[in-house]
Amino acid sequence: MDTNKLLLIIIAILLPPVAVFLKSGVGKDLLINVILCLLFFIPGLLHALWVVTK
Incomplete structure (x- = not known):
């Protein structure tokens, strides 16, 4: 795994x-x-993980 992706x-x-x-x-x-x-933290977290790993 790339170091930048891990960070x-x-x-x-x-x-x-x-x-x-x-x-x-x-x-x-x-x-x-x-x-x-702003609405809920968990959906924002999942979306961020999806954007970062795609």
Whole structure:
């Protein structure tokens, strides 16, 4: 596993929107993740892990 991907997974667990921002920048993925994290933390976490690992 790549070191950058491992670090992004750790960041995704702790701060999901930051990991999505680092992976895909400002865009629809970040907006979706911020909304999910504001509503509930777990869906935002799962979305961030999905974005980071795809």
